[in-house]
Amino acid sequence: MAECRRRSFSTKQANRTVISRVDTAFRQIAAPADVIYRAFAMPGAMERWLPPDNMTGEMLHFDFREGGSYRMRLKYAESQRESGKTSEDYDEVDVRLTKLEDSRRIEQDVSFESEDDAFSGVMRMTWTFQPKAHGTLVTVRAENVPDGIRPEDHEAGLSASLAQLANFVEPDESRAMKPADQLEDRFKRYALVSLGPDPEQLAEFYDTSFLAAGPKGSAAFTNDEAFRRWLREVHDFNVSSGMTSMAVGATNAITVGGGFTLATVEWVATFQRTGDTPIRFNISYLLRESESGPRIAAYISHEDQEEAMRASGLL
Secondary structure: HHOOOOOOOOOOOOOOOOOOOEEEEEEEEEOOOHHHHHHHHHOOOOOHOOOOOEEEEEEEEEOOOOOOOOEEEEEEEEOOOOOOOOOOEEEEEEEEEEEEEEEOEEEEEEEEEEHHHHHHHOOOOOOOEEOOOOOEEEEEEEEEEOOOOOHHHHHHHHHHHHHHHHHHHHHHHHHHHHHHHHHHHHHHHHHHHHHHOOOHHHHHHHHEEEEEEEEEEEEEEEEHHHHHHHHHHHHHHHHHHEEEEEEEEEEEEEEEEEOEEEEEEEEEEEEEOOOOOEEEEEEEEEEEEOOOOOOEEEEOOOOHHHHHHOOOOOO
């Protein structure tokens, strides 16, 4: 919501002014439509890419479904005194999700509250995702834009939102990043794909063969059709258990030489039965650098995920 910076928002619609202005921006992003859609739908994702550069995001409420809503607090890096803000240090945005088409379209109503009538009203924002030969054409259309938002500021904000979305979902080779950021970014995308409609795509993160180990033992795997079927089974098990999100909590990596990196990732999972109380588990990965980016050559699960789920009453 970069276009909404420095404005306060709420569900109140007093003194609404009918506004007909429409602003539009678009960008081709080098990622599949379903991965981009998950950057909106998965809890913990939007806070990472939606806030402007000078702000951080905190999701106060998140119910991503047609008819649902979310509320985000956007906090400024430095205190800025300006009229029309929720407070000196942050803005808050309330969004109602009016129509959802998986991997194709998101329609949402953003309600404004301000002492200045030029910023009051409800703005309709529509995101569309059109598959292309080398990615997805993402278009954002804002209708009923308040007169108080200058067209040039809004254009810059919409373009910034699209750029930040691209930075979040595009493969590592699409942009220059620091090695540590590349690893974190790669695992973020792993999380997005893991609960998406095509979990078989996770095979692209693994080497041609790899080792897997945990509290119950170890085994060697080949990255083949049988492994892809197993990825689908794991996805179906997680979904049937009520898993609603998977996010990266923290990463720690060291280079061990020979083109290998040892990375430990804290995974944070939420489930329908546990609500906002997450289950955390750690996995260490031995990553082999390849032309297409780091590939998982081995991993060690520090905890038994099924036992952790059973202890939380999920199994």
